[in-house]
Amino acid sequence: MKQVSASKAYEGVQHVYSHPSEACGGEMTFALYLPPQAEKSTVPLLWYLSGLTCTHQNVMDKGEYRRAASEHGVAIICPDTSPRGADVPDEKDNWQFGQGAGFYLDATQEPFSRHYNMRRYILSELTDLVAENFPVDMKRQGIFGHSMGGHGALTFALRNPDRFRSVSAFAPIVQPSTADWSRPAFEKYLGSDPANWREYDATNLIEGGSRISEILVDQGTADQFLDNGLRPWLLRDACQKAGIDLTLNMREGYDHSYNFISTFMADHIAWHAARLAA
Numbered sequence: 001m002k003q004v005s006a007s008k009a010y011e012g013v014q015h016v017y018s019h020p021s022e023a024c025g026g027e028m029t030f031a032l033y034l035p036p037q038a039e040k041s042t043v044p045l046l047w048y049l050s051g052l053t054c055t056h057q058n059v060m061d062k063g064e065y066r067r068a069a070s071e072h073g074v075a076i077i078c079p080d081t082s083p084r085g086a087d088v089p090d091e092k093d094n095w096q097f098g099q100g101a102g103f104y105l106d107a108t109q110e111p112f113s114r115h116y117n118m119r120r121y122i123l124s125e126l127t128d129l130v131a132e133n134f135p136v137d138m139k140r141q142g143i144f145g146h147s148m149g150g151h152g153a154l155t156f157a158l159r160n161p162d163r164f165r166s167v168s169a170f171a172p173i174v175q176p177s178t179a180d181w182s183r184p185a186f187e188k189y190l191g192s193d194p195a196n197w198r199e200y201d202a203t204n205l206i207e208g209g210s211r212i213s214e215i216l217v218d219q220g221t222a223d224q225f226l227d228n229g230l231r232p233w234l235l236r237d238a239c240q241k242a243g244i245d246l247t248l249n250m251r252e253g254y255d256h257s258y259n260f261i262s263t264f265m266a267d268h269i270a271w272h273a274a275r276l277a278a
């Protein structure tokens with residue numbers, strides 16, 4: 001593992017590291033903010049999964065998470081959204097597929113399966129690396145994310161309820177198997193049988209019996225992707241039927257951008273921190 005940068009912020013340190021990844025078949029980069037409390041003891045670990053077109057850097061630059069992370073004593077890790085490199089299959093003119101669009105799944109189809117294994121990368125490889133090298137308490141993990149990253153956070157939490165104590169999302173893709181911008185990617189990564197997509201679809205998982213106790217979602221009403229890509233009402237209906245306590249905040253006039261995310265970032269971190277307290 002190589003340190004790319006380290007910079008003091010709110011008495012903690014914003015780190016960026018890179019490391020070779022077996023799951024992604026190349027070098028990967030992640031950001032990790034350690035709050036000042038991490039100098040004296042282990043701290044809870046909150047995963048932030050970013051959306052389409054992002055690297056680890058977008059939320060670092062625009063998410064405004066460090067003040068709240070420092071106040072609450074929570075470490076925040078921000079992985080990249082896909083494998084990277086010249087040898088990684090890509091569609092350069094398609095922002096909804098390939099590099100920057102890993103959809104937090106393990107691809108089964110050639111030529112993508114060699115590199116596009118973001119689920120295994122995050123849940124196993126990066127998890128082990130972070131647990132071994134940093135003062136984080138792996139018994140106190142939460143997860144959140146935006147859009148494609150909200151999809152990742154919801155599906156990871158639904159499939160691993162013993163691992164993630166808390167889950168929230170900003171404008172998540174709640175049913176990627178039927179949404180305009182994810183269905184074509186699922187077909188390319190996972191093949192044409194929709195039965196193989198269900199484990200990567202939050203509403204399908206809930207309908208299939210996966211359970212977590214509660215979810216927090218914030219969604220802007222002026223989000224340009226609301227009706228075709230996001231459709232939070234599908235998650236609301238699934239949670240109602242399943243008895244999952246969903247708090248869905250429809251935020252008047254907010255769009256899909258980091259201006260929306262940064263506005264509600266501190267609320268989400270406080271929400272997680274309350275659930276990750278010792």
Ligand SMILES: N[C@@H](CCC(=O)N[C@@H](CSC=O)C(=O)NCC(=O)O)C(=O)O
Pocket residue numbers: 050051052053054058062095146147148149256257258
């Ligand atoms: N390039 C696209 C817009 C892409 C976009 O809005 N990406 C979002 C995530 S969308 C769902 O996963 C994002 O987070 N972008 C990064 C940022 O820094 O804003 C277009 O041109 O429409």
